[in-house]
Structure formats: C-alpha cells, structure tokens
Amino acid sequence: MVFDYMDYFVSMSVGLTGFASEAIAPEIDPVGIKAVYLQAFDEKLPDGMAEQILQRYKALFDAAGGKPGNEEQLVGQMLAGSGTSPAQILAMRQLIFLWYAGAWPTVQYDNSPSRGQTFSSVISAESYTQGLVWRVMQSHPMGSSTYNYGYWAADPPPLSAYLENPV
Amino acid sequence: MSIVTPPGGFDVVIVGSGISGSIIAYQLGKAGKKVLILEGGPPVPKSREDYMQTFFTADAKTPESPYPPTTQGASGTDNPLGQPDPATLNTPRYTVLQINAWQDPKQCYFVYGPQAATSASDPQMTFAFGSSYERVAGGTTWHWLGTSLMHLPNDFQLKTKYGQGVDWPGGANFYTQLLPYYRAATEVIGVSSDRDPMVDLYKTFNVQPNGVYGPDYDFPMPGIVPSTNDALYQQNVTALKIDGIPLFVTPTPQGRNSRPGKRRQCAGNTNCIPICPIQAKYDGTVTLAQALQTGNVQIQYQSVASNIRLKGNQVSGIDYLSYDTQTGPSTGGGTAVGKRYVLAAHAIETPKLLLMSKGNPGYPNGVANSSDQVGRNLMDHVMYLAWGLAKKPVYAYRGPLATSGIEAARDGAFRSQRAAYRIEIGNEGWNWAANDPNTTLADFVFGQNNSQLNGDSVNAQGTALRFDPTLPAYSQLFGSKLATTLNDVYIRQLRLGYLIEQVPDPDNRVTLSSQYKDRLGLPRPQVTYRIREDYVRNAFVSAKQASTQIFKALGATEYTREPQNAQLSGPKASATTFRYQGQNFIFYGAGHIIGTYRMGSSPSDSVLNARQQSWDHDNLYMVGSGVFPTTATANPTLTIAALALQAADNLLHDLG
Secondary structure, three states: OHHHHHHHHHHHHHHHHOOOHHHHOOOOOOOOHHHHHHHHHHHHOOOOHHHHHHHHHHHHHHHOOOOOOOHHHHHHHHHOOOOOOHHHHHHHHHHHHHHHHOEEEEEEOOOOOOOOEEEEEEOOHHHHHHOHHHHHOOOOOOOOOOOOOOHHHOOOOOHHHHHHOOO | OOOOOOOOOEEEEEEOOOHHHHHHHHHHHHOOOOEEEEOOOOOOOOOOHHHHHHHHHOOOOOOOOOOOOOOOOOOEOOEOOOOOOHHHOOOOOOOHHHHHHOOOOOOOOOEOOOOOOOOOOOOOOEOOOOOOOOOOOOHHHHHOOOEOOOOOHHHHEHHHHHOOOOEOOOOOHHHHHHHHHHHHHHHHHOOEOOHHHHHHHHHOOOOOHHHOOOOOOOOOEOOOOOOHHHHHHHHHHHHOEEOOEEOOOEEOOEOEOOOOOOOOOOOOOOOOOOOOOOOOEOOHHHHHHHHHHOOOEEEEOOEEEEEEEEEOOEEEEEEEEEEOOOOOOEEEEEEEOEEEEEEOOHHHHHHHHHHHOOOOOOOOOOOOOOOOOOOOOOEOOEEEEEEEEOOOOOOOOOOOOEEEEEOHHHOOHHHHOOOOEEEEEEOOOOHHHHOOOHHHHHHHHHOOOOOOOOOOOEOOOOOEOOOOOOOOOOOOOOHHHHHHHHHHHHOOEEEEEEEEOOOOOOOOEEEEEEEEEOOOOOEEEEEEOEOOOHHHHHHHHHHHHHHHHHHHHHOOEEOOOOOOOOOOOOOOOOOOEEEEOOEEEEOEEOOOOEOOOOEOOOOOOOOEOOOOEEOOOOOEEEOOHHHOOOOOOOOOHHHHHHHHHHHHHHHHHHHO
16 A cells, blocks of 8 residues: 555655755644645555655665755656656656646656646645645745735845744 | 615716726715625635635636636646646637637637648738736736836827827827826825836926926835836846837835825735735726725626616626626526626727627627727737846845846837837846746756756857856755755846837627637637737837847846647647747737727727727726727836726716
8 A cells, every 4th residue: 555655755845845854744734735745646656656665765774874964865766767657757857846746747748948847736725725835945834924014125035944843 | 695786776887996997986986976896706715825826726827827717737648737727617718728728719718710820920820819917806917017107109109209109199289188197096006116217217208207297296105115126127128129219227116105095015925916916016906996895886796797788788787697706607696787887807808708799789780889999909018038147146035026128118219110118127136038947957857958057058249148057957956065056047037028019909809609608608709819010010020139238238148938830730830929020029029909899080990989988889988908008118008097087086076
C-alpha cells in the first residue's frame, strides 16, 4: 500500500521541493495536505508506479544511513536516472508541480522555442491554498491572505522563514 | 418569492440589481417609493464561501470563475476547458475564456460573424470582444477592481476640444453638473483616498481643488497605502515624459476599506478580481441590501426580462421568464408593471432586451430605437499589457491588485492624434500577463520556456531573457535551486496595464443572433467589434514605447511578448491580435463595457437625453456604462454610480 510509505513520501518531497519537512508536513498538521498529495500521486500515475518510486527512494535513503539531511542528493540521483525510468522521472517532476501548484500537470512537449505547454487541474480548494508557490513568493495564496491591512507596504520576512516553517 | 403588488402599484420597475439598479432602488426606496427589481440571476449567497470554493478549485481563475453559471466543466478534445454550451443555460454570459473560442457558438455566448479582413493590418479586421460581465445579484461589481477615479472635464468634450468621437450632452458642463453626484458616489462606494494627491493630479488637468468632488470635500477613508512595487516607480519615472507630459505616480482612489467600518478592512488578498473573500471591497450587494432594508423595495430573482411592452409611446410593462435551475425549463413568468421603468442590465443585456422588444406598433426596430442607435458604439478600454523583471525585489503578489497608477498622460494636446490612456501599476506579478505563478513553475520544473525565463529568448531591446545565465537553456530544477530560482523571479515581477480610450464606432455593435438562443429561447447577442481608427491604434504604439522607457528607467528587463502573426480563419482564428505600423499587438479587455445606448443632445443620434431618459419613451430610463457616449479615461464605475444617483434624482423629480 502506497500509504505505508508516507514517511518516505515526505522525505522525498523535501528533496524535490527544497522545503523543510516541518514546512510541508508539520507535526501538528490540521490540513494534512501530504495525504491528499500522496493519494493523487498514486491515482494519477499508472498502477504501481508511485509505490515503485517510493521503494526506490526508500532503498537509497536506507542505504545512505536512514537519516535526514541528504534528501536532495538522493532525489538528484533518481532524477538523473539512477534506478528510475524516464516515465518515473517525469512522475517525480509532476509531484514537484503538485506540491507547488496544488494541481496535477499534463505536460505536452514539442519542438517549439517554448518546448510545449503544461496544463493542470486543481486537486481541491485546500491544495490550491497550500501550494508552495505562494510561500516561495513570500506571500499568500491569491484569495487567502493571512496578513493584515498594509502589510504590502513593507518587505516580507526572509525566504528562509517560508522554506523552513509552516506559514 | 412571489411579487406582492403594493397598494397603488409599483412606482418603478428596475431590470438588474448591479450597482446602478441597486443605487436607484435604494434612493427611491428611501424616499418612500415602491420599487420592484427583476434580477435575471440567483440571489446573493448567504455566505460568499461557496463562491470562494468554486474559485479555489477552478483551473482557470478568470474574473467570472467564482460565479454561476459554472464556467468550466469536464474537458473534451475540442473543448479543453469544458466550457458549457450557452444554449443549455438560462443566464449564460460572456466570459474571458470564451475569447479564444469565439468562433464556436457551442462554447461562446456571443455570436460572431466570419472574419471580414484579408490581412491582420486591415482596419476592417474583426475581433472578439475583450470584456465580460456577470448575471447575478450584485452584478459585475462582484469582479471589479475598485478603482474609483473621476473622468476629466475634457473627457466630456472630446469632439469640441480634439475633433475626435463625440461630446457628452452639455460638454464640459456635464462635469460641473456631475460633481455633487461624484461626491455622493464616493460615499456610496466607500472610497479610500487621500485628497492631496488627487488635487495635485487634477490640477495638472486644469481642475482646481474645488473642482475635485466639490468644496471642502474629503474622501470617506484615508488612501490605501501604496505597495513596495509602487515605490520603485515613484522613485524612477519622474525623469520621463510621454508626449511632452512629465510622468508621476498617483495613489489610486479605491472602493475598498482602508479602515474597518461597515465592511472589513482590506487584508491584501491580492484577489480583488475575481473576488474579495472578505468584502473589504465594495460590491453592489452592499447597496442592494440597503435598498431591501427600506421596506419599499422588492426583488424577484431568477427572472429574466424578455420583452418591453408599450402603450402608445409609454412603457406599460416588462415581461419576464422565471426558472428554478440554471439548466432547467422556464417555470413561469409574468409582466412587471410600474409608473416608471429603469433598465440597468449592463451594456450587452440592456440593448438585447430593447432589440428583442420589437412587437410594439410603431417601433418595429425595438423599444427606444427610433434613432437606430441601440446596440451601437460598443466600446471598452482596450488594454496593452507590458511586463518585466526588476533588478531588485519588489515583492509582487502582495496587496490589492493595483494601488497606484500613472495618470499624468490621461489628457493633453496629443489627444487630437491618438487616444489617451491611464497606466495601471499591477501588484500581481505576471499573473494576468503570463498566467503565473504556474507558467514559470512549469518552465523550471519541466524544462519549458513559456515565460521566456528558461530558454534562449531575446527581447526587443536585444537583451537575453534567460533568468540565470549560469544555467543551461531549458533547465529542469528541483529542491533548493528550484525554490530560490522561483523566489528570485516571482518577487521581481512587474506589470503595467494601459487602459486605452476607444472612440465610438456605430458599426461596433450588438444585434440579435437569428440562429442561436439561450435555454429560455431568447436570442443571443451577435457582436461585431473592430478597432479601426488610427487614433486608437496609435495609442498602442505609444504604450509600447512608453513601457520600454519606463522599464529602462526602473533598471528592469522587459519581458513583454510580441504576439505571433494573426491567423485569420478557422476555429483557431486569432481573437484580439492585429498588426499596425509593422508590429503585432494583442489587446486585452479592461472589463469596461461601454456604449450601446448612449446619451446625446439630439434624438436623431442618441438613445437617451442628458437625464438618461429615453427620447422615445419618457417613462423609461437607462443607466450604467451603456449610457456613456465615449469611454473617457477613468475606470467607469465611479461615474456609473454618480450617473445612477443623478438618474434617481431625475426619477424622484418625475414622480413628484
């Protein structure tokens, strides 16, 4: 069952997104978006692919000592093709997009100067507001501000605050 | 809810409960007059949370996306966004998603004829109309920006002063007469603005301090604080001139609360369009509720006006069709009767209703249409968008969508040669211009280049646009490099919007489709829309040059994308692209649907007199931006509200 791999899903997502575990899957997590994303990751891909990707990540993680700290290096190996197929690499990139946009992407490549287009479908209202794009822009989801009047006249907290902590 | 006719009947029947209809209903209701409003759309929801959920889950977050009827459903090969067939809906309306489906009446509510031009530089080229509206209680103010500027005296005398377009009835005197109503309109809307910058601005247009809303006036609330993005412009544009006019930045008066009051204080949701989640921004439902609370105003929802009856040359009733569900059958109808009638259904549905009403003896071309001007002179502020990246962070995507503008070039001698414009400074990065944040995200995750940040793109000034020259083209990033790259881009994004004045063209018009109908069996609007005049096209050239100068002064890199050559035929025919002076331009709608039942000083070339009263039927009034003879240079809502207040006074005078 893919949900048995939740800890590895979070760890792999830390490597893929550049956000700390506490920012994307806090201990006290009233929203629980990680479960929504893991389910979508499983359902949107061909049968078993999500689990195969997570098994591969688990193997690399465990072999590297089973401790946090080198998630980016591990996903970097996988994205470079270590034990992963092109379809699995694309799936991992789709997962990055899902974390950032809260939407599942359909990627169309072509030979134009833009190399094609990407369309996406929002998973849920919460996935939209939880999208990491709003945090990397040091802001809030459009339509869901957590700030007070006039905040826009001052510089925001540093990016590190958004990458490391739930906002 | 059934209509309970008061003893003595209704004094006034109003079609439409947007800002104009609601203002008139409130003014009349306060004075003890009995009013019935027919509203085609559903009631104001108990909580706007339902609309918010619809917005959050919409794939394309367009101005209409939160509101019924639903704009997007299950997709198909020929209908990627799953746009509903307007023939299946009781109150379909035009949406911006329909612009690129303009040749397909199964997706697009407006019906367009085939492309008339043989080249994209032919002035006869026809386009999709760029702007949309809502058919719900509260109307299109659900998705307005909140900009609350006055027009200028010269806006009302364009013909006399510059030889362009037409004058408003009374010319410059129109401004003087409207001043007390402008003042009252800022109270209705609850405008936040500081007086001094407005006095300074209007002085540059030869409007003296007392001419800014009247003597001793100040706004209901202090101005909304400008954004960090605005500050960059404030510091850098003052060395520039457009057509000899020095540029400066003006904080924009806005219909949103800078203080907690009857509505909540703005929390900077950066989402004024399509929906303010906390109603810090004014919308028509505020005034509608006040109107209903007078006890003298009734509203009949889901009742679509379908025909105007005449007895002699007086309106004697308005027929309507009711429905229970958006895709269900009509469930009845009736005729609403009053002493006076007001059409407040905005600039597409109002002329449609007049044109549909052609069964009355003596008026075969429709009600109020002896001039043959109904439906003509359809206009918008056609928009030129420009976008770029600042050298240093400006922290885009924070605050109201726009908090300042460059207003200085809204009038001047240049206006005999080219259309005027105001420049809106956007706070929402490349959201509108390039569908960000998603486009930039997809580019750096999947190795694409639709943002021009991740490939080998070069701008018109010859500057390479790849954001990080140390990275290869079409990079596919992940982890901390992705996060920091996206951050670096998003917080630097700049966007300018030029609201270009359009002039009246009688051939730009709304007629009735002979072939296509809605679910109620009413004909759909057939729209013909062109931008033929060099006067307007010259403003695009000017706007492009001005943007390049402004971004240069800011030290920013311009990313404005010149559109591909227009495709003239077939299902993918270009909707809003044209070629002028050897350059391709694409225009956007400002959401300002203007004209189609204009005021004038002669019944031969206008639908309404200066009282907004039909020349043909003196118990019929019309309000909204449809009455404007020209677009002028300010966003129209404050003027719409002022004119509605003026029309209410005229009605009260008539009713005695």
